[in-house]
Amino acid sequence: xxxxxxxxxxxxxxxxxxxxxxxxxxxxxxxxxxxxxxxxxxxxxxxxxxxxxxxxxxxxxxxxxxxxxxxxxxxxxxxxxxxxxxxxxxxxxxxxxxxxxxxxxxxxxxxxxxxxxxxxxxxxxxxxxxxxxxxxxxxxxxxxxxxxxxxxxxxxxxxxxxxxxxxxxxxxxxxxxxxxxxxxxxxxxxxxxxxxxxxxxxxxxxxxxxxxxxxxxxxxxxxxxxxxxxxxxxxxxxxxxxxxxxxxxxxxxxxxxxxxxxxxxxxxxxxxxxxxxxxxxxxxxxxxxxxxxxxxxxxxxxxxxxxxxxxxxxxxxxxxxxxxxxxxxxxxxxxxxxxxxxxxxxxxxxxxxxxxxxxxxxxxxxxxxxxxxxxxxxxxxx
Numbered sequence: 001x002x003x004x005x006x007x008x009x010x011x012x013x014x015x016x017x018x019x020x021x022x023x024x025x026x027x028x029x030x031x032x033x034x035x036x037x038x039x040x041x042x043x044x045x046x047x048x049x050x051x052x053x054x055x056x057x058x059x060x061x062x063x064x065x066x067x068x069x070x071x072x073x074x075x076x077x078x079x080x081x082x083x084x085x086x087x088x089x090x091x092x093x094x095x096x097x098x099x100x101x102x103x104x105x106x107x108x109x110x111x112x113x114x115x116x117x118x119x120x121x122x123x124x125x126x127x128x129x130x131x132x133x134x135x136x137x138x139x140x141x142x143x144x145x146x147x148x149x150x151x152x153x154x155x156x157x158x159x160x161x162x163x164x165x166x167x168x169x170x171x172x173x174x175x176x177x178x179x180x181x182x183x184x185x186x187x188x189x190x191x192x193x194x195x196x197x198x199x200x201x202x203x204x205x206x207x208x209x210x211x212x213x214x215x216x217x218x219x220x221x222x223x224x225x226x227x228x229x230x231x232x233x234x235x236x237x238x239x240x241x242x243x244x245x246x247x248x249x250x251x252x253x254x255x256x257x258x259x260x261x262x263x264x265x266x267x268x269x270x271x272x273x274x275x276x277x278x279x280x281x282x283x284x285x286x287x288x289x290x291x292x293x294x295x296x297x298x299x300x301x302x303x304x305x306x307x308x309x310x311x312x313x314x315x316x317x318x319x320x321x322x323x324x325x326x327x328x329x330x331x332x333x334x335x336x337x338x339x340x341x342x343x344x345x346x347x348x349x350x351x352x353x354x355x356x357x358x359x360x361x362x363x364x365x366x367x368x369x370x371x372x373x374x375x376x377x378x379x380x381x382x
Contacts, residue, residue, distance in 0.1 A: 014043050015039040015040070015042040015043040015046070015260045015264070016036075016039055016040055016043050017264075017267065018039055018260065018263050018264070018267070018277060019035070019036040019039055019277075020032035020035050020036055020277050020278045020280070020285065021275060021278045022278075029282055029285075030282075031282035031283075031285040031286050031289070032278070032282075032285055034285075034286070034289050035277075035285045035288060035289045035292065038289055038292035038293055038295075038296055039260065039292065041292075041296045042260050042292065042295060042296060042299065045296065045299035045300060045302075045303060046299065048303055049299070049302060049303055049306060052303070052306045052307065052310065052322070053306075055310070055322070055323075055324060055327070056310050056313070056322075059310075059314065059327050059331070062331065063314065063331055063334075066331060066334075066335050067331075067334060067335065067338065070335065070338040070339060070342060071338065073342050074338060074341055074342050074345065075113060075116065075118070077342060077345035077346060077349060078109050078112065078113055078345060079109075079113060079118070079121075080349055081105075081109060081345060081348055081349055081352065082105075082106050082109040082110050082113070082121070082124060083124075084349065084352045084353070085102045085105055085106045085109075085352060086106055086124060086127075086128070088102060088352065088355070088358060089102055089103060089106070089128065093355045094355075094358075094359070094362070097366070098359060098362045098363075101362045101365050101366045102362055103128040103129070105365060106124065106125070106128045107125050107128050107129045109121075110122070110124040110125035110128075110133075111125050111133060111136070114133060141168060144168050144169070145168050148168060148169075148172035151172075151176075152172065152175050152176065152179070154175075156168060156171050156172060156175065211290060213283070213284070213287040214287040214288065214290045214291045216287075217284065217287055217288060217291075218254070218257060218259060218262070218291055221259075221262050221263070221266070222250060222254040222262060224266075224271070225246075225247070225250045225262060225265060225266065225269075225271070226247065226250065228269065228271050229243045229246050229247045229250065229265075229269060229271075230243070230247070231243045231244040231247060243269075246265055246268070246269055249261065249265055250262060250265050253265070256298070257291065257294060257295065258295060259288060259291040259292060259295060260292070260295060263277075307321050307322045308322075310322035310327075314327055314330065314331075315330070316330055317330070348361065
């Protein structure tokens, strides 16, 4: 294998390199313009997917750089506050009501720290709670199971099988998705049955013919690649490895009906004339354009899914799309919230150092409005 051949087979070929070109001075046909338009969309969407991947990676680094020190400081102050309150609960200076308020705050702080991986906080929680942390988690899981089963109309698993809250959510979502997909499949089957009973119009018949032509051309292209790149027919070891890699790409692309990648592999493997597409008849270009439109639609769905994954990972508010601006603004809000928590925890730590200020602090905690839920966050107390 020559160096030139190796370099050409590994180069990145943009989709627009496959465009139909006008022969001589003649303008492009409508079919050629439509084909070129879809190639441009493929390149644009692929670039956007790459940008989303890069955005996710860079934001993870930036988010960790800003949040990790504040989160560590917050945990340290929560631990110090929990231990300080625990120390006061060993004495006799607090009234019964003040002891209950202090114990409730210790439990909330210890539970949050335990959930974040500080195992020694489990014992601190259980020492001051009528329910152990394990019992609380089981009660929460049982309540979640009941809500999910009521929504699904069926049990999630055998009644004696203990599932964590995360496992329940995963199974509940899996059941819900399966039910939704089954209902969608039934609707599609009914729609297809109705279509089958109707005689197709001339336009529908033409569309069906074009779709069949597109599938035929895709299959023909793949078979040509498979024949030319079959590694078992190559005696040279280096060339066999190159063909094996290209054939693996081709198999994946064909499974996805990825016309662009198959045509790019043709160029990289020097199996096609770059200008060959310009000589195709308009009906063949129209069939290839149909495949490209399907590929564009798939890339658009992939882009939306990728944006949704990033929005979920970085906990963007509902309805916000992940982009540099929304991620940056949300990070600034997260930093501000953590800084406020750290500042408040610092004030609380100062307030619980002696009994007189501790009592006033406990009275404020008791008088402050509490969220109407059993499993409170530590921020409800500080």
